[in-house]
Amino acid sequence: MKTTKAIIFFLCFCMIQSAAAAAKLEDEHTPISFKVEMLPWKQVNEVLPNKSKFTVIDVETGLHFRVQRRAGNRHADVQPLTREDTKIMKKIYNGKWSWKRRAIIVLSHDQMIAASMHGMPHGAGALINGFPGHFCIHFAGSTTHRSGRADVSHEMMILKAAGKLEEYLQYADPYQVVNTFTVAVNQQDASMLDMVITNPSKANKLHRAVSRIESIRFANLPSRSQKNTSELLCMEFALKADLYLREEGKSKKTVRFIMRRDHVADRWRIDSTALLESFIK
Secondary structure (H helix, E strand, O other): OHHHHHHHHHHHHHHHHOOOOOOOEEOOOOOOEEOEEOOEHHHHHHHOOOOOEEEEEEOOOOOEEEEEEEEOOOOEEEEEOOHHHHHHHHHHOOOOOEEEEEEEEEEEOOEEEEEEEEEOOEOOOOOOOOOOOEEEEEOEOOOOOOOOOOOHHHHHHHHHHHOOHHHHHHOOOHHHHHHHHHHHHHOOOHHHHHHHEOOHHHOHHHHHHHHOEEEEEEOOOOOOOOOOOOOOOEEEEEEEEEEEEOOOEEEEEEEEEEEEOOOOOOOOEEOHHHHHHHHHO
16 A cells, blocks of 8 residues: 555656646546646635645645645645644745745645645644634635635646646736746745746856745736737836845835746746846846
């Protein structure tokens, strides 16, 4: 039984690390279908009822741990099953609990479901697991309990977990790309950042610059472009940002965005050189 589980997790890890995370990889000799599904919350709510137990697999590291759903009607409120599961979860967050969102795969029986979690214990907890409370897992269509609205950062992580973020960015307008950049910075997701900038292999200085940012918010960022950008190859605009820097605290800055693409069929990317200039001024 342990060998079978080890094989399953090894295959899951290999699939998650590949670019074709959402592709269907079926083995005719096993009942498991290695297809990551982006199921709507209404359906997940039935697949994972209260008190159900399942496995959480972190997309970036491949680390996995067991949890139990304890509550939640708009998303799943869950707790690690054991102290060892709590230890693994904390390792995923580099030993420090955090509200940062992470792309995850939920493995339950023969299903793999794209999801997003944060790593901050809060509220009540009932299991003897060394975890002081519960944490939240969001699925497609989930909302927060307080606002009743979807959390954009969770939505982006769910797309990433499902292998659909590239597809989303292919059709995203310049402002939606900047919104994805904002999520990447706030969640400290280097791979997501590389997906929205030009020359990611040469962007070490930009990575170092944004790593100092604990949070960034653009007060005047439109949800999407108000004009037709389908025939444009370049677009430039500036946005006012409220930042919280790790060593310096609160700061305000005007960030200049130059959006580029080589062909109208290409997707928009942020010019990394111009972006770096905004953050090192």
